[in-house]
Amino acid sequence: MPRCFGGVAGPSATMVHFGCGDDLGKGDFVRTIDWVDGRVRLIDQTRLPMEEVWLDLESVESLAEAISSLRVRGAPALGVAGALGVALAARLAREKGEDIGEAVSNAAELLASTRPTAVNLAWGINRVKKIHDPERPESVDELINEARSMVAEDEEINRLIGEVGVDMFEAGSRVMTHCNAGALACVAHGTALSVVEAAYKRGLVAEVTATETRPLLQGSRLTAWELGRMGVAHRVTIDSGAAGLIASGEIDVVVTGADRVAANGDVANKVGTYPLALAAKAKGVPFIVAAPLSTIDFDTPDGSAIPIELRAESEILEMNGIRLAPEGTRAYNPAFDITPAEYVSAIATEAGVVRPDELRSLLP
Ligand code: MRU
16 A cells, blocks of 8 residues: 655645655554644545555644545544644744734634534544633643644553443444544544454443444444454445344444534434444344444433534535436435434443443543
8 A cells, every 4th residue: 555645735835755755654643633843644534445555644734624525533532633623723823923812703703614513523623722811831742732632642542442331342343333433533543444443352242333424434444444454344335225234133232423513412423323223223234333432422402402503515516526317406415414313322421331321421
């Protein structure tokens, strides 16, 4: 696999490197996103699995572009991306002698507007944004350090989710997962795939079925790539075949991630999650959601209050720029759907596994 290291051109981005180098990406894949030399480094998920391309982003606009176009995606990774983006804005403004408070607010606003459903994005942005204090110049370094600390924190939290969630698996489990809730959706390990990885290491996993997933085949491209690297037996199925597969008795447990869990336990996750939960309930198959505490939004009472991101119609109506549907046909292209709490068997977090109606027990 070619391993490349490049820059991406956003509205005000500077191309910093381009081409393939021998120095990066060697050995095991480490972190999906990180802060390196004052820039945001991330793996371009739109290029996987054919190419492993790392981008060094040195403008907030190029990071916003990377988020909107799913170069970086997945709720926990978005939380870290938001925090690092605000840190980047503060660093650049200080270097250029610009108003740091204004740069931080503008970056926060731009980044938060890119993807509304994943609550981690706003959570990550707000966590670092509030550190800036115009009266204290040293607060810029504190802000940057906080954002950087979130990278390692995310890694540890997701490792813990696997450790905690693994107890729900039985020997010989035939698992289904949706979209990509793996290392690529976080800094490392993943949420749903962290549980799968921990179960696999204990010899509990017979096979994983990954759904294809809209709009960019996150399951076929990313989840399959991660499962292959782990050595887990796996296959891919079409999204519209997944509920039928559960009904046929070929799946023992469904485990997904979440973009936001409302206070009542309703779950927003990649569109197509809801039918899996319905089928799982009908068949008596456990439906487990694996998510960090930062994905639980106690300020959102239930799923009806979660904003659902609507993506460009062209993602459905065209393929590689070629029109598929007749001219004039419109498209409805939601990125997420809501699974009511009653269909969720358990939520696995770094602080323990709870039923959806027990979420408040996780609060300190
Ligand atoms: O549109 P995406 O690819 O960002 O959607 C991602 C998902 O729905 C994931 O399941 C969710 O973010 C959890 S990632 C650990």
